Amino acid sequence: MSPLTSNSAHLLLKLFLVMSFFNVCFASRKLTALVQDTQMQLLKYHKGALLSGKINVNLIWYGKSKPSQRAIVSDFITSLSTSTPSNVDPSVAQWWKITEKYYHLANSKNTLSLSLGKQVLLENYSLGKSLTQKQIVQLASKGEQKDAINVVLTASDVAVDGFCVNRCGTHGSSKGAVIKGKTYKFAYIWVGNSETLCPGYCAWPFHQPIYGPQSAPLGAPNNDVGVDGMVINLASLLAGTATNPFGNGYYQGEADAPLEAASACPGVYAKGAFPGYAGDLLVDKTTGASYNAHGTNGRKYLVPALYDPSTSSCSTLI
Numbered sequence: 001m002s003p004l005t006s007n008s009a010h011l012l013l014k015l016f017l018v019m020s021f022f023n024v025c026f027a028s029r030k031l032t033a034l035v036q037d038t039q040m041q042l043l044k045y046h047k048g049a050l051l052s053g054k055i056n057v058n059l060i061w062y063g064k065s066k067p068s069q070r071a072i073v074s075d076f077i078t079s080l081s082t083s084t085p086s087n088v089d090p091s092v093a094q095w096w097k098i099t100e101k102y103y104h105l106a107n108s109k110n111t112l113s114l115s116l117g118k119q120v121l122l123e124n125y126s127l128g129k130s131l132t133q134k135q136i137v138q139l140a141s142k143g144e145q146k147d148a149i150n151v152v153l154t155a156s157d158v159a160v161d162g163f164c165v166n167r168c169g170t171h172g173s174s175k176g177a178v179i180k181g182k183t184y185k186f187a188y189i190w191v192g193n194s195e196t197l198c199p200g201y202c203a204w205p206f207h208q209p210i211y212g213p214q215s216a217p218l219g220a221p222n223n224d225v226g227v228d229g230m231v232i233n234l235a236s237l238l239a240g241t242a243t244n245p246f247g248n249g250y251y252q253g254e255a256d257a258p259l260e261a262a263s264a265c266p267g268v269y270a271k272g273a274f275p276g277y278a279g280d281l282l283v284d285k286t287t288g289a290s291y292n293a294h295g296t297n298g299r300k301y302l303v304p305a306l307y308d309p310s311t312s313s314c315s316t317l318i
Contacts, residue, residue, distance in 0.1 A: 042264060042307060045106055048248025051149075051187065051241070052110030056117030058143035062131075063155025064123055065193075072222045072299070073153065076231050077116045079295030080238075088294040090317035095235075095293055098306045098315055099261065102243045102250050105309050112242055117148060130159045137174050140188035145176030149187045149241055151234065156193040156226050164198035168229075171237045173246045187245045189237045195226025203229025205269075205278040205290070205302075213276025219289035221300035228302065235303045236262035250309075265305035265314035273305075273316075282318060292317050 057077045061070060079092035096114075103110065120142055127135050136152055143150035154160055162170075169191035176186045194202035200210035206220040206228055220228035240260035243250040251258030270279025270292050281290040284300060291300035308315035 042312060043243075043250045043252050043259070043261065043309065045102075045250050046248040048244075048246050050103060050106065050110070050243065050249055051112050051245045053147060054113045054115065056144065056148045057114055057238075058117040058120065058148055058150045060120045060122065060139055060143055060150060060152045061155075062122045062127075062139055062152060063125055063129070063158045065121075065153070065155055069224060069227045070119065072224060072227050073231065073234065074116055074119065075295055075297050075299045076234070076301055077114065079293075079299065079301070080114050090293055092293045092295045092301055092303060095303045095306070095317050098308055099239055099242045101308060101310050102261070106250075114149070114238075118144065125158075129157060132161050133170070136160065136170070136190045137172075137188065140186075140190070141174065141176060143186075143188075145184050145186040149189060149238070152188065152190040153230065153234075154190070154192045156195040156197065158192065159197065160190065160192055163192045164194065164201055168192060168194060168202035169233045169237050171241045185246065187241050189234065189241060191230050191234045191237065193226040193230055195224075195229075199225055199229065202233060204267075209276065215276050218278065218281070219284070219287060221284065221287075221289040221291040221302060223287070223289070231301055232304060235301075239304075239306055261306050262304045264307040268305035268314050268316065269302055270316050270318045278302075279316065280318070 059070070059073060059077070076092065080096045082093045082097070100111070103112065122139070122142070127139070131154065139152045140150040169189065171187065171189045173185055173187050176184045192202065198210070199207035203225050205218045206225045207217045208214060222228050239262045243261045244258060247255050251260050252264070253259045267273065267275065268279060270281050273279035278290070281292050281302070283290055289300065291302050293301045293303050295301050303317070305314040305316045307313075
């Protein structure tokens with residue numbers, strides 16, 4: 001493998017060191033994972049199964065959440081599908097199509113179609129307000145487990161192991177219930193609302209960052225710093241789930257702390273991004289909010305750059 005030029009390597013290292021403080025979805029990163037030849041394939045395919053067919057994304061809300069907050073997230077999930085286009089470019093569905101390139105690279109004849117499934121409301125804090133990872137899996141299992149991604153969304157007053165310390169969310173898989181004699185393995189995601197706990201860590205750029213270059217926060221497109229931040233992290237984890245659902249798909253580094261499709265491009269949301277600056281985003285003329293993708297029901301969202309395996313680079317919508 002030939003080395004990067006010194007300037008390129010320095011830029012990547014600088015970007016990684018500063019921006020890994022923001023929107024971190026896994027416990028650790030490897031510097032060597034980014035310092036590679038840009039002409040080489042960054043994320044290795046480990047020959048594992050990818051999600052395929054029609055998959056329902058079930059939302060499991062733990063703790064108190066407003067109907068308006070649930071609508072922001074559910075509309076985002078609906079926006080992923082090309083069957084419900086926003087009719088305005090750039091769109092969330094266009095962003096999601098980048099993940100299809102991983103399936104083509106794996107010579108997979110299967111396709112993945114995500115749609116909004118059921119929503120489960122657990123507002124009574126039955127497991128308390130401080131959760132372990134084991135309890136997150138327990139909550140995830142409350143969603144339907146066949147052909148599903150179960151997403152646990154914890155309220156702003158709920159602490160989770162590692163939350164705000166080294167991660168804003170996680171994804172993984174677990175064996176579920178026996179259905180017609182067969183045990184299904186389902187994928188799950190957890191994302192926390194960081195509005196009161198650590199918005200400068202998990203809701204950047206909608207809040208001034210805790211570390212690194214300081215700049216004024218951007219306006220949240222749905223006027224909810226906590227939930228708009230959740231959408232960023234949920235988008236990252238959905239991309240990781242599609243391309244590495246069971247820990248043996250596309251990733252670089254260690255399996256228990258992988259660099260994946262979105263985490264390979266930390267802090268990048270549009271062209272011109274650099275440490276402390278999300279990029280040249282679109283701005284809503286009425287509200288002043290920043291965004292880079294249109295969704296259903298007139299929604300606007302901020303979605304992260306994804307590593308494009310066809311160009312070996314971080315791809316943004318704008």
